[in-house]
Amino acid sequence: MLDVENLSAGQEFDELPDTYTIFTIIEKDFYGLDEVVYPVERMNLTTGKPSEDGEHILYVNGEYRGSSEIGKLMHDFNCTDADDMNFDLMAERTKYLKENPKGVGEMCKVMGEMKNESIQGEKRMTVLRTLQAGSMRLRKLSISRAFRLKK
Numbered sequence: 001m002l003d004v005e006n007l008s009a010g011q012e013f014d015e016l017p018d019t020y021t022i023f024t025i026i027e028k029d030f031y032g033l034d035e036v037v038y039p040v041e042r043m044n045l046t047t048g049k050p051s052e053d054g055e056h057i058l059y060v061n062g063e064y065r066g067s068s069e070i071g072k073l074m075h076d077f078n079c080t081d082a083d084d085m086n087f088d089l090m091a092e093r094t095k096y097l098k099e100n101p102k103g104v105g106e107m108c109k110v111m112g113e114m115k116n117e118s119i120q121g122e123k124r125m126t127v128l129r130t131l132q133a134g135s136m137r138l139r140k141l142s143i144s145r146a147f148r149l150k151k
Helices: 002-006 069-078 088-099 101-133
Strands: 019-025 037-041 055-061
Touching: 055 069, 088 101
Parallel strands: 019 055
Antiparallel strands: 037 055
């Protein structure tokens, strides 16, 4: 879908800008090499050559706490007190979501939706595991809220 948003009618695909997907790994240095950023490129496994499709992935070490902009950002991502954050925009948004009644309401709503999605996903997985195990008849499973079967 990014292609559609970044190209006008009649433009060639080679005119697409490079895209970067950035994953921040908050809990630890996933690779354990003490790097700040781990660039990852897609590769054709048959030829062993990079795909050179303009898509790039960056894994950012969430444990990093240096004085660089990335170090400050990782600090802010892990910071629970908005007054201790380095970046004003993030601090303002954090204060709003944690201290302003409207913001707290928004956050509670989002968290409730995430909880419900998680519960529904777990229900679906339970039904699938049960089907795979063959321990219940399909008819009984049709009663489950996770799936509705047509007759």
